[in-house]
Amino acid sequence: MAAETAGPRIRRAPATAPGPRKETLGGERLLLGLVLAYVLFTTFWPLAELFSAALRPGEDGRTLGLMRDVLASRATGRALWGSLVTSGLAVALSTVLGVGLAFAVSLIRLRSPAALVFLILTPLLIPSQTMALAWIELAGSGSPILGALGLAPAPGSANPLYSTGGIALVMGIEHMPLVFIATRAALRTVPADLIEAARVIGVPRHRIAASVVLPLVAPSILAGALLAFTAAIGNFGVPALLGIPGRVSVLTTLIYQRLNGFGPSAAGQVAVLALIMTVLAAAALALRSLALRRLAVPLPAGRPFEPSRSSPVGEIVLWLVVLVIAVMPLAALVMTALLPAIGVRFGLDTASLAQFAAVLANAAVRRAFANSLLLSAGCALVAVVVAVPFAYLAVRRPGWLVRALDVGVEAPWVVPGTVVALGMILAFLPPLPLIGVSLYGTLAILLIAYLARFLPLVLRPVTAAAQTADPALDEAARIVGAGLARRLACVFLPGVLPAAVAGAMLVVMTALNELTLSALLWSSGHETIGVMVFALQYEGNSTAAAAVAVLSTGLVFALCAAANAGARWLPERILPWRQ
Amino acid sequence: MREPALPQLAARHLSKAFNGVRAVDAVSFSIPDGAFLALLGPSGCGKTTLLRMIAGLEKPDGGELLFDDVAVAGPRGVLPPEARRLGMVFQSYALWPNMTVRGNIEFGLKVQKLAPDERRRRIEEVLEVVGLSGYAARRPHELSGGQRQRVALARSLALRPGLILLDEPLANLDAHLREAMLAEFRRLHSVSGATFIFVTHDQEEAMAVATHVAVMHRGRLEQVGTPEDLYRRPQSEVVARFIGRGRTLPVEVLASADGLCTLDLAGAVLKVAGHAPAGPGWLCFHASDLSPAPQRGPLAGQLAGQLAGEVVNQIFQNGVYASELAPLGIDVETISLALPERLAPGTRVEVQLSGGWVIPRRSSATPTLAGGTPATARSPA
Ligand SMILES: Nc1ncnc2c1ncn2[C@@H]1O[C@H](COP(=O)(O)OP(=O)(O)O)[C@@H](O)[C@H]1O
Ligand SMILES: [Mg+2]
Numbered sequence: 001m002a003a004e005t006a007g008p009r010i011r012r013a014p015a016t017a018p019g020p021r022k023e024t025l026g027g028e029r030l031l032l033g034l035v036l037a038y039v040l041f042t043t044f045w046p047l048a049e050l051f052s053a054a055l056r057p058g059e060d061g062r063t064l065g066l067m068r069d070v071l072a073s074r075a076t077g078r079a080l081w082g083s084l085v086t087s088g089l090a091v092a093l094s095t096v097l098g099v100g101l102a103f104a105v106s107l108i109r110l111r112s113p114a115a116l117v118f119l120i121l122t123p124l125l126i127p128s129q130t131m132a133l134a135w136i137e138l139a140g141s142g143s144p145i146l147g148a149l150g151l152a153p154a155p156g157s158a159n160p161l162y163s164t165g166g167i168a169l170v171m172g173i174e175h176m177p178l179v180f181i182a183t184r185a186a187l188r189t190v191p192a193d194l195i196e197a198a199r200v201i202g203v204p205r206h207r208i209a210a211s212v213v214l215p216l217v218a219p220s221i222l223a224g225a226l227l228a229f230t231a232a233i234g235n236f237g238v239p240a241l242l243g244i245p246g247r248v249s250v251l252t253t254l255i256y257q258r259l260n261g262f263g264p265s266a267a268g269q270v271a272v273l274a275l276i277m278t279v280l281a282a283a284a285l286a287l288r289s290l291a292l293r294r295l296a297v298p299l300p301a302g303r304p305f306e307p308s309r310s311s312p313v314g315e316i317v318l319w320l321v322v323l324v325i326a327v328m329p330l331a332a333l334v335m336t337a338l339l340p341a342i343g344v345r346f347g348l349d350t351a352s353l354a355q356f357a358a359v360l361a362n363a364a365v366r367r368a369f370a371n372s373l374l375l376s377a378g379c380a381l382v383a384v385v386v387a388v389p390f391a392y393l394a395v396r397r398p399g400w401l402v403r404a405l406d407v408g409v410e411a412p413w414v415v416p417g418t419v420v421a422l423g424m425i426l427a428f429l430p431p432l433p434l435i436g437v438s439l440y441g442t443l444a445i446l447l448i449a450y451l452a453r454f455l456p457l458v459l460r461p462v463t464a465a466a467q468t469a470d471p472a473l474d475e476a477a478r479i480v481g482a483g484l485a486r487r488l489a490c491v492f493l494p495g496v497l498p499a500a501v502a503g504a505m506l507v508v509m510t511a512l513n514e515l516t517l518s519a520l521l522w523s524s525g526h527e528t529i530g531v532m533v534f535a536l537q538y539e540g541n542s543t544a545a546a547a548v549a550v551l552s553t554g555l556v557f558a559l560c561a562a563a564n565a566g567a568r569w570l571p572e573r574i575l576p577w578r579q
Numbered sequence: 580m581r582e583p584a585l586p587q588l589a590a591r592h593l594s595k596a597f598n599g600v601r602a603v604d605a606v607s608f609s610i611p612d613g614a615f616l617a618l619l620g621p622s623g624c625g626k627t628t629l630l631r632m633i634a635g636l637e638k639p640d641g642g643e644l645l646f647d648d649v650a651v652a653g654p655r656g657v658l659p660p661e662a663r664r665l666g667m668v669f670q671s672y673a674l675w676p677n678m679t680v681r682g683n684i685e686f687g688l689k690v691q692k693l694a695p696d697e698r699r700r701r702i703e704e705v706l707e708v709v710g711l712s713g714y715a716a717r718r719p720h721e722l723s724g725g726q727r728q729r730v731a732l733a734r735s736l737a738l739r740p741g742l743i744l745l746d747e748p749l750a751n752l753d754a755h756l757r758e759a760m761l762a763e764f765r766r767l768h769s770v771s772g773a774t775f776i777f778v779t780h781d782q783e784e785a786m787a788v789a790t791h792v793a794v795m796h797r798g799r800l801e802q803v804g805t806p807e808d809l810y811r812r813p814q815s816e817v818v819a820r821f822i823g824r825g826r827t828l829p830v831e832v833l834a835s836a837d838g839l840c841t842l843d844l845a846g847a848v849l850k851v852a853g854h855a856p857a858g859p860g861w862l863c864f865h866a867s868d869l870s871p872a873p874q875r876g877p878l879a880g881q882l883a884g885q886l887a888g889e890v891v892n893q894i895f896q897n898g899v900y901a902s903e904l905a906p907l908g909i910d911v912e913t914i915s916l917a918l919p920e921r922l923a924p925g926t927r928v929e930v931q932l933s934g935g936w937v938i939p940r941r942s943s944a945t946p947t948l949a950g951g952t953p954a955t956a957r958s959p960a
Contacts, residue, residue: 472673475636478660479667480687480738490686494677 027484028397031389038386039405042452043412046423053426054271070272079254080276086167086239086250087232093172094228098179099221101321103209106187108314109307116318119326124177125556126330127513128237129533130549134329135161135170136241136537137336137546144335144346145328162246170238173325175228182224186217191302219295226288230281234416236516237530241537251277252418252516259425259520264440267425274419281415330553337546355547365548367525368532371443372552375528376511379450380504383458386451388500390459392492395466396474409459412452417516424449424521441523449517454510458503465499466492505563509556587612587774588633588742593642593652595628602628604798605642610791612741615768615775616803617785620795621821626778629795630744633776634667635660646742666735666743666773670750672727674719680706680730681715684737691738705733708770709763725756729763736771745777749784761788782822786810794818810865812852812936819863819938826914828906832860832937840937845908847885853937864935869916872929886930888914890922904928 058065070076101120110116123131138145140159146152153160160166190213198208236252243253255270262269338351359365394406412420428439428448439445473495477487493500515530522531529552536545589609595602602625610616618626631637633644635651635658643653651658674683681702688698706712709729719727728748735743745764749757765788768775779785785792786806793803794817802814813819819827831843832855840853842860851862888904891913895901899917906914907927916930 470671470673472669472671473675475634475660476667476669476673476675476734477686478636479634479663479665480690480734481661481664482686482690483661486690491675494675 028393031484032393032397032401035386035390035393035405036401039409042448042455043409046420046427046452047411047415049426050271050274050419050423053268054275056268066269067272067275070269075249075254076273076276079249079251079273082164082239082243082248082250083233083252083277083280086164086171086243086248087229089165089168090171090175090232091225091229093168094176094179094232095221095225097173097176097321097325098224098228099183101176101318102180102183102187103213104314104318106184106305107209107307107309108318109310110315110318111310116322119322120180121177122326122330123174125509125560126174126553127515127530128174128235129241129515129530129537130237130333130513130553131174131329132170132238132241133533133537133542133545133549134333135166137542138329138332139166142336142343142345143332144339145332147345159245161242162248163242164246164248166246167239167242167248167250170242171232171235174235174238175231176325178228178231179221179224182220182227183217186220187213188304189299190216190305191300192305193300193302195305216297216299219291219297222291222295223288226284226291229284230414230416233277233280233284234418234516236416236418236519237534240515240519240534252416255418255422256519264425264429267422267429271422271426274416274422277416278419285414333546333553334550336543337550339543342541342543355543356551359544359547359551364527365532368527368529368548369552371446371526372512372514372529375443375446375450376508376514378447379454379511380458380507382447382451383455383507384462384500384504386455387458387462387503388493388496389488391462391466391496392488394463395469396471406459406463409452410456413454413456417453417514418520420449420453421517421520424452424517440521441526443526446518446521446526446528449521450511450514453517454507457506457510458500461499461503462496465496469495505559509559512556512559513552587647588776589645589648590633591643591645593629593632593644594640595625595632595637596640597628601798603632603639606795606798606800607642608793608800608803610774610776610803613772613774615765615788615790616777617789617792618776618778618795619782619785619792620780622780624795625798626780626795627746630746630776630778633742634665634744635663664738664740666738666740668728668731668735668743668745668748670747672719672731674727674730674734676719678718679715680711680717680719680722680733683719683730684734687734687738701737701739705737708736708767709733724752725760728752728760732767736767736773739771740773742774742776743771745775747778747780749779749781757784764788794821796821811934813863814938816861816863816938816940819861819936823865825863825865828862828864828909828911828914829940830860830862830937832857832939842937844885845906849885849932851932851935851937853935855937855939859940860937861940862935862937864932866915866917868932868934869914870931870933871916871918872931885932886914888928888930890918890924890926890928892924893918893921895921902928904930 054067055064056066057063058069062068105113105117105120126134136159137143139153139161141153141155141157143152161170194212194216195208198212199205203212234252236256239248239250239253240256242248243250244257251273255273258266258270258273335346335351337355338353339346340350340352340354344350390405390409393402424445425440428445431438439448469492473491474487477491482490513530514528515534518528518531519534522528527535529548533545533549533552536542536548587610589607591607592605593603593607594605604625606629618629620626628637632639632652638657639652644651645653646663651663675686678686684702684705685698688701693701702715703712706715709732711726711729711733714722714726714730719730722730731748748764749760752760761784764775764777777785777788782792789806791803792806792809794801794809796817802809802818804812804814809818809822813822813825816827819825828844832840832853833843833848834841835854835856838852838854839850840855840860841848841850842862844862853860855861886906887908888906890902891905892903893900899919900921901915902918902922903913903915914930918928922928
């Protein structure tokens with residue numbers, strides 16, 4: 001319907017209509033092309049190489065022959081069984097501890113909740129190999145703490161942790177925060193009304209926790225437990241330090257031992273083992289998303305429950321548990337690091353900084369620190385540079401390709417690190433096309449592996465932040481004529497910067513002590529801190545290993561402390577332990 | 580003044596569908612330079628989509644959009660919003676939170692590469708115009724809703740666009756501020772001389788602020804006209820019912836001449852303004868056009884009501900009895916009018932019509948309408 005109008009004519013500024021021009025999406029296409037190339041190179045290609053290697057025909061030419069051979073071997077069966085048993089037990093422990101601590105922290109009014117939560121989360125900050133080392137020192141016959149209490153195993157007896165149970169114990173504690181975080185987050189969404197309603201009709205407190213709150217958070221607990229299972233299946237540091245001396249075989253250590261024994265050319269054969277791990281992890285994650293989608297009950301929004309009752313006994317028990325799982329092992333590690341030599345009993349007279357001086361004077365150790373710092377900082381920087389435009393495309397211009405990439409880049413983070421490392425060897429051991437140089441044996445292969453694995457740590461928070469931002473902010477900038485580059489820098493980036501900084505910090509802390517990837521990809525001159533700790537312990541130099549582990553853990557805590565001190569200059573809500 | 584107003588903005592059969600549902604359906608219009616147009620319609624009728632197509636934020640599926648006779652969207656491509664040089668005030672205001680008030684205004688000026696002196700002058704000027712001179716250093720979160728609204732306006736005005744689009748700019752403000760801002764919009768419109776397109780679902784707002792109102796319904800543009808046009812001379816049954824809570828009755832137009840229609844309303848013959856040809860028609864009127872016919876006095880009988888009805892329900896409201904009548908002889912829902920006294924349900928009341936407007940009734944349009952059954956309306960003349 002055409003409608004003609006005639007109204008009072010008012011003078012206005014001269015018309016500034018431009019000539020006709022085609023739609024300009026060139027900038028976005030270019031950006032998409034760059035992101036695509038990046039993801040193909042760092043992620044899709046290595047993983048594709050891995051899968052094609054695992055599906056190769058056997059020596060006799062049968063289809064999937066390689067897979068049949070490996071699956072039929074006894075070593076595979078033993079390692080698979082070992083992985084399942086250690087992970088299963090570890091998950092049970094993680095769940096009991098994580099749920100218990102989350103309920104206690106949420107239901108008891110505590111004097112210093114922040115400190116407690118920080119200590120509960122420390123296992124996340126401490127790398128597996130350090131965690132394993134700390135528990136070895138705590139539980140061994142030379143334990144400075146158990147020794148002082150008269151509880152240490154007899155001298156000369158094997159460390160009780162060199163066993164299936166030991167691996168499960170340490171992994172269980174290490175992955176407990178995953179269940180803790182999931183449970184605590186779920187508890188916070190339970191509206192106080194529901195609890196108060198039960199209280200009003202006279203339900204006793206413990207019944208409220210068990211029959212009102214627990215069923216509501218059960219799907220989240222299950223989801224957290226399945227996440228812990230994925231982490232346990234992919235864990236390398238703990239079974240490497242406890243399982244190899246204890247002759248407990250799991251999939252990650254079997255791959256490591258095969259590659260160590262036969263060289264990188266065995267990568268094709270162990271690809272099948274990697275595939276098994278991927279299937280296990282993928283199954284757990286599929287179950288997890290099922291649990292979150294199918295079992296979760298939508299909760300009404302409401303004021304979250306605030307604990308009002310203090311419980312001195314509960315608080316003491318809580319601190320004791322945290323003391324055992326977080327403080328004592330680290331204390332044992334520090335005490336060991338303060339010993340001048342192996343076998344010396346710890347005491348104020350024997351403690352010295354000699355080990356620290358020795359390791360710091362060691363060129364290889366210094367190189368390892370330099371390499372790890374360089375790799376983690378470089379990785380964090382590149383991840384931010386990639387994640388910001390990537391998140392822009394994912395949120396503002398979602399198409400099938402962007403969505404596929406968004407899902408695809410998660411793969412290296414959710415599959416076990418060993419799988420990623422194998423993919424890297426398979427892709428980058430042969431000389432690169434065009435350039436003719438192999439990246440294997442250089443720092444570059446480590447950087448690429450880190451980038452592939454840790455990108456989601458930045459991308460996820462950045463995308464989440466972008467999603468909560470008002471799309472009109474970008475549109476308003478388009479209206480005033482700002483082009484893509486300008487909108488990215490002046491409008492989009494400021495909105496996601498807090499998330500990007502938080503993600504970058506997480507990358508630095510995680511990558512600094514990375515072991516799983518480095519153990520398979522390092523080469524002489526390109527060691528990392530994790531590799532150094534592992535190698536020193538492997539050689540039997542446990543005091544030096546402890547000293548390096550203490551230094552690297554100290555470095556991470558120093559970074560945390562620096563971030564904490566600078567919290568007021570940082571954007572809000574980026575430090576996980578400050579709410 | 581003598582030449583016809585240059586159409587600054589025109590659309591031809593502009594369409595846009597989301598998942599097969601037509602949000603904007605073959606909309607055509609042309610808006611004269613400097614108009615203040617309110618785009619009015621119920622929520623979900625496609626106003627925002629139309630506005631976003633004008634801005635270039637949404638790509639039309641079909642049709643053409645012209646700025647000063649130059650196609651900015653059409654078969655030959657779409658000009659991106661960056662190049663359209665218009666202003667837009669978003670419902671959420673969309674102030675960049677990382678920038679101060681000054682920064683928000685200056686951003687567009689920098690993008691357009693204005694010199695620093697000129698930028699400063701413009702910022703001072705627009706802040707003065709919107710009455711926020713002392714607030715240049717504030718951040719958006721340090722402002723009240725009304726102040727944010729003004730900053731969003733200032734940001735649009737600073738670039739001196741010929742066209743400013745406003746998407747429900749008052750939806751987030753309280754009633755008192757809304758009044759004040761409406762007056763402000765009128766003032767800024769005359770100060771800037773730009774064409775304003777103001778989206779709203781509130782007809783009071785539209786009537787109060789606009790020189791022209793465009794009524795949208797289910798993606799289609801029903802009518803564009805002055806507020807008085809829409810109220811007194813609706814062009815479609817939808818507009819007649821929507822504006823001022825109008826009522827429509829099915830009638831038979833017997834003859835039409837000189838803007839007056841002779842029509843048959845349930846047996847009574849009367850003359851009402853309108854351009855409908857002989858045939859089925861709609862009689863459009865508002866509650867204020869109805870009054871009870873005098874039952875005594877010199878005019879009684881001579882001016883017997885053109886319509887009779889039975890009282891269904893009465894509510895005492897604002898000093899009169901707001902009454903619902905079931906009209907006799909027409910199969911439609913009730914009509915309402917104010918009566919001075921309480922009457923028992925079922926009492927017959929003679930009603931007099933003063934005003935009203937007749938439009939043609941197409942049979943295709945009737946099935947969706949409640950009450951309009953042509954069979955009963957087509958009584959013998
Ligand atoms: N981006 C979109 N995706 C899908 N449907 C949309 C989108 N935007 C609008 N719509 C649909 O188009 C119709 C018109 O919406 P809109 O233009 O926002 O209406 P209004 O602004 O008049 O309330 C609605 O039915 C709405 O659901
Ligand atoms: Mg709208």
